[in-house]
Amino acid sequence: MHKIRILHIIKSLGCGGAEMLLPETIKLHHQRFEFHVIYFLPWKNQMVETIEQAGGKVICFPASNNIKLLQQYPKVIEYCKSNKINLIHCHLPWSGFLGRIVHSNTKIPVIYTEHNIQERYHFATKLLNKLSFNSQSLALGVSGDVSQSILNNIKPKIPVQTLLNGVNTAHFKHDPKFNNEIRQSYNIPENSVVIGNIAVFREQKAIPDWLRAFKEILKNNPDVYGILVGAGPKEEEIKELVKNLNLEERLILTGLQTNTIAYFSAMDIFMMSSAFEGLPIALLEAMSSGCAIVSTRAGGVVEAIRDEKDGLLCEVGDWKCLALKCSLLIQDSGRRDNFQKAARERVIESFSLNTMVEKLEENYLKLANP
Template structure:
C-alpha cells in the first residue's frame, strides 16, 4: 500500500511529529510526504522518508490540486492521509476535480473553536467533512467535541486514535547534549526550571498566562521559565514580558527542531492552551517523567489524571493556573509522585508501535 501524507506547515510541530512517527515506524506501507516547505521536507528526508515541498494555500488551490494529481499518478498512491483542514480540503478537491478513485482520510488534530462560532471555515467543513472516506480523531474528547458541535459529522466513518510517541527515542537522549544546552542557555542549577515547548500563537494561551504572572512574581524568584518555540506571537510575548518587568524570569530558546533533550532540562512542564487536540509535547513531557500542569482542554485528560499523573486546571482561568503552578512548584512530593505515575501511564497507553498497528488496519479497511 502507498500512502501520501499531506502536511501544509513548514515547521515540525505536533501534527507534523505525528506524521513523522507514522512514516518512520509503520511497516508494510510505503509512505510519501508533501510538506508546506523545504525545512519540514528535509526533516522527513533526513529520517529516510521520501518528501517534497509544495505551496499549500487557498489561493493556490487550482495549482495545488493539479500538483497533487500528478504526484498521485506518478507514485501510484492508494490513499491520502491529510493532516488538518487545508490538507484535507486539497485532498478531497483533487479527488473530486479529477474523478480519482483514491481514498481520502482527514486527520482531526484539534478541538477547533470555529465549530461553535461559525464562519467560513465551518461552512467549508460542513460541505467537505461528509465527503471524506474516513476521519481520524486524535483523541476521544476531540471525537466527542466534533460529534456535539457538527450535525454533519459521521461518527460511523471516524476512528479514534489517540496520539502516541516514540518512547525509545525519547529515552535515548544524549547526556552530553543536555549538558551542552544547560551551558548554551545558562540554566542555573540552583533554580527550578519551568518549561514550555510549542508554538507562540493565540491557541497556546501564552499571553493570558504572562498577564497573570505579575500577581505571583515573588513566588517565582527561585525559578526560570524556559520557553522553547516560535510563532506569530513571539514578538508580542517578548514585549509583554518586558513591559510587565518579568524579563529576569524568562529564557527564550526559540524554535528547536529536536526538542527531546529540553525535557531533561525541566523540573516542571506547563501548557496553558486555550484549545488543543492531544498535544504531542504533553505526551512527551509526561512520558519523560517531567511533572506537568495543563489546562483541561481537548483530550488532555486522557493523559493528565488530576493529582495522579499531573495537575489539571479548568479552561480559560489563567490566574488559577498560575496559582496552582506555584503550589505545584512548592510541593516536591506531589511532583515526584505524578512524574512516576505519569511516565508509567504514557508508556503503557501511548506507544507509537501499537498506534501504527491500529492505523494500518484502518488503512486496509478503507482501501479494501
Template structure:
C-alpha cells in the same frame, strides 16, 4: 505492498508535523509504501520536516501552495490540480491527509479518482477571517473521505455537531515515547541549561509550542509574575516562536521578569530541550491531544495543563499531572508553587505520567491501529479499529 499518498502542509514544525514524522519513522515500510506530498511555500527553504524525511530515506514531492507571497485567489484549484495529477499517475491504494488545506486540495482529487481517503483531524483554530472560511470548507470536504481520525473525543464531537457521520469517525489519540537513557537525559539537562546560563539547581518551569493566542503562553507569564508575592523564584523557559512573541516579550518587561523569563525562539527539535525543565506547563485555550504534553510525560517531567480538548483524556488531576481551568494564571501559579514545595509529589507525578504514556499512548500500538485502518480500506471494507 500498500501505496499511500500522505499529504500535509509542514509550514512550521508543530503538533501535526510531529505526529506525521512519528508515524513515518515507525510505520512498517516493508508493507506500506508511503509517498509524502508536501504543500510548501516556494520562496522558503525546505522545512525541518522535509529535512527529516530525507534523513529517514523518503522520496517526496513538493507542491507550491502559491506562486507569490501576496494573496493568490487561484491557489486552491492550482494545488488541487497538481495533487490530482500526482494521484492519477501514482497507482495509490489510499490517500491520507493532515490539516484543512491538505483536506481541501487532496480529498476531492482522491474522490474523483475513486481512491479511499483518510483525514487526521487535529482540531480547529477559529481566529482570523480566512481561517474561519477554510475551517468551514474543511468540514464540507471531509464528507468526501472514507474515514476520519480525530485525535480526541472533543474533536470527534465537534465534527459530529458540524453534521459529519459519527460512524465514520475514529478517535485515535496521538502517541509519544522517549528513547533517552537516564544518563542522556541528565546530560541534555545540563547542556541545555548551561547554554541558557541557567544553574543546575535552579527550578525551571516551561512551555514548548507556537506562540499564538490559542496556546495561552500569556497566562504562564502572568503566573510567573505572581512570584514576587510568594518569596520563591523560578525560571520560566518559553520554547517556540509565533505571532504573539513581541506581545509576550512586552509583558515580561512590564512585569519586571527579564531575568526570570527566557525565550528560545524557534527550535527545530524542542523535544531535546525538554530535559532542561523541572515542570512542563501547557496553558492552552484549545487543544487536540498535544504532542508536547505526551513527550514531557514520556520523559518523566511532571505536567500542569489546561483542561481543554483531549487533555483531560490524558491527565487525571493529581494522579499523573495537574489540570487547571483554561485562562486561569493564578491556578497555574499555585500548582507550580505546590510542586516546588513538595518534591515527593513531583516524583509521584513523574512516575505516573511516564507509565500513562507507556501503557496508553505508546507509538507501537498507535502505529498498529493506523496500519489496521490502511489494511481494511485497501481491502475495500472497514469495520472499525480494535485496540
C-alpha cells in the same frame, strides 16, 4: 514485496504537533509501506530533513495562501498518478479540502485526521468542512472530544474513529546529558527549578496567560527559570509582554528547535496554558520525558491527564491557578518527583505510538487500493 504507497498531505512542515508526529510514525511503520509527503508553505520546512531521514519522500508545491493551496490539486493528482499512490492521509482542514478534491477526481481512498474541535474553526472553515466531509473514506479524531465534535456538528455519513495521538516513549525520555547541556548553555543553576513549554506562538496556546502565571510564580519562588520553545504569529507580541513583565532575566525564549528532547530534559515542570486543544503532542512528549504537568483543562488534555493523579489541572484562562499549582510543586520536591514518574507511566500505559501506528496500519490495509 509490493509496497503500499501512502501520501501524507499537510499544509506546512514547521514544528507544530501534527508535523512533528509524521517522522515519528514513519520510523515505526512496517516496511510494506512507502511514505510520501506533500506540503505547501516553503518557509515552514523545519521537519523536511527529519522526515527524509525517517524514510519519507518529501515535495513542496508552493502556495502563499489557502486558495492557492487548493489550486494545486492538479499537481497533486499528477503526483498520485506518477507515483502510483494507493491512499492519501490528510492533516488539518485545508489539506483535507484538497484531499477531498483529489478523491473526487481519482477515487483514491482518503483518510482525514482532525486535530481540533469544530467549534474553534472560522465560520468559513466550518462550512467547507461540513459541505465536503463525506468526500473521503474515513475521519480520525485525535481525541474523544474531537470525534464527538465531528459527530455533533457535521453528522457525517462516513465512518469516524477516535485514534488517540501517541508518543515514542523509547525516544522521548529524560536525558541527564541534555539537561546539563541546556542548563549550562543558558546559565541556569543545576538545582534551580525550570518551568517550560513548547508551542507554536498563536492565540490557541494563550502564551500571555503562561507569562502572567510565570510572573506570579517568581514572586514567591525566586530560584526558578522559564524556557519557552517555539515561534509563530504572536511572537512579537509575546516578546513585548516579556519585556513589560520584566521577565527577561529569568525567561529564555529559544525560538524554533527541532531537538525538543533536550529542552524537555531540562524542564522540571511543563506548564501549558492553552485555551483549546485536540490532544497536544507536546503534552504527551513532555509526559514521556518525565516532566511534571500543570495544565489547563483544554480539550483532549483531560483525556491524557487525570487531575491529582498524572498531573494538576486548572480551568481555561485561570493563570492564577497555574501559578499556584506550579508553586506547590516547586516547594514540594517529593510531590514533584511523584508527578514526574506518574506522567511517564501514564503515557507508556495509554499513549504508546506503537499502538497508534498499529491502528493506522489496520486502516491503511483496509482502505488502500493495491
